[in-house]
Amino acid sequence: MRERVVITALGCCTPLGNTYDSVTAALRDGTTGIREIQKFDTASFKSHFAGVPEVGNMRTSPLKRSRSWDELYINNAVKGLMAWPGVDLSHFSPQRIGCFLGVDEPVPDIHQTVDFVYDLQRDAGKAFTNMAEVMEKHYRISDFARLDSTQVLR
């Protein structure tokens, strides 16, 4: 039988809060994590509400944002984890600590994608003829790096 495994610290970034105390308090008090979406224009959507962490619910240009939303959420969660009372990893070799990262499907910014598509041209065989040139125009290397879900591990 393998050795028993226990949880010794917790960090989080959720619609109910970014600390263990705030999440448990929200659950205890029946406070909802559903809020009006501010991060993009929802006028043409059926719903204007979602369970979105408050820290990520703001409208910013992808060009000005230094981090993807995934990175922002995970950084917050990891900060909380490291601030957990008693957590001190300094006496462990980095090679002794593994990291499992649950990831959603990383997607390019929707507004960038729209602009990209409006420059694309297709031939009679439905093949895009200027993909390389248009990709060069609309995406930076950092945009592709953001599509790599392991980016946050670095």
Next chain:
Amino acid sequence: MASVYLTGVAVRQAGLDLADIARQEAAFVTAEAASKGAAVLSAQMAKGIAREDRAILSDAAIYSLTVADAACAMAQQQLAFSEEARALINVYTTAETVRDFYEILYEYRIKRPELTAVDVHAVLGRVAGSVHPLRLFRKLPTNNLYHIAKFFGFIGGGYPLRSMSLGGLSLLEHALFKLEDEAQGGALLCGVGDMIKADNFEAFRKMGLIESDPHRSQTDKVNVTHGAVALMLENAALLQRSGHVALAQIVSVHSRFDGKIHSQQADWEALLSGLPAAVIGEKPVVVMYDNGAPNLRQVENAAVFKALPNVDIRRYKPYTGYAGSTSGLVDLACALADKSVEVGRTLLVNGMGIGIGCACVVVKKLQHLPIDRPVSGDAS
């Protein structure tokens, strides 16, 4: 701790014919050969898939089912798995992102020529409403896993893994960890990769990860291709019960995470110097990751020559092409097929993934891989 054995292998990668690898007569993969092959499900397999499941088959899922079927057939040549054994088989798949939203948006643009890009920014909700929900199901990272588990009745567990080009070897690492601890168990591993898809190719080209100079020699550039590979693993207890033929023993998997884009010489050295002395003493055959990029080859070479001075070397990517997530498992299949690698030899199969790190799988070759079907220039 249970021993884990390989009982079935199937590769369908455009431009690669394992029969040629077996005879050491393989030719370099050409761009023309790598571009061939379409995802077509056999009529026989299609019959066994419900209509609603056929509607959510992606190209990657079709490739996955095709190689999974061939690997299962190889394992079950003498005797089929019992229903009870199927329930003990895990499924691990790589997770290839289906990035096709630009195609959806393009269709939307064609259907509504009166709208400009600025107009579309304001009506994204309507664009989202125009997407058929089944199209979204096809994009799920669990799609391949769902189809394989359901079609073959493999319900022992498993999950999709995203480890870039290290994907195939990561599947082995996770499966080995699970199977070593189970009284009886098996695993179907399936890696799918597509480096010729326009957006993948351009993204990697822009990041400088694909050499695009056509004047470079064939062995000195990354020859991209697409395809899939599947492996059937059984631990000793299941193998004893199934009576299947073991082609190889998976001895161990050693991995080293590093957050750098590419593993450096020091990372490779640290990984390889951690291999057991007994393994190094067997004069193993090292199957290099070497995907053709000169800078990656240089650091891997330097580390191997320093840490493992007494080994034989094989490089298969010039003949297999580079399809990303299929890398390590296709290399392993080649070494098992290659008749110049003797039965009984210990293989060290190297792998690397962008931002993931590097790994080395230790395998004991027990048989030359029977070639299930010659595949010339066709990934289907």
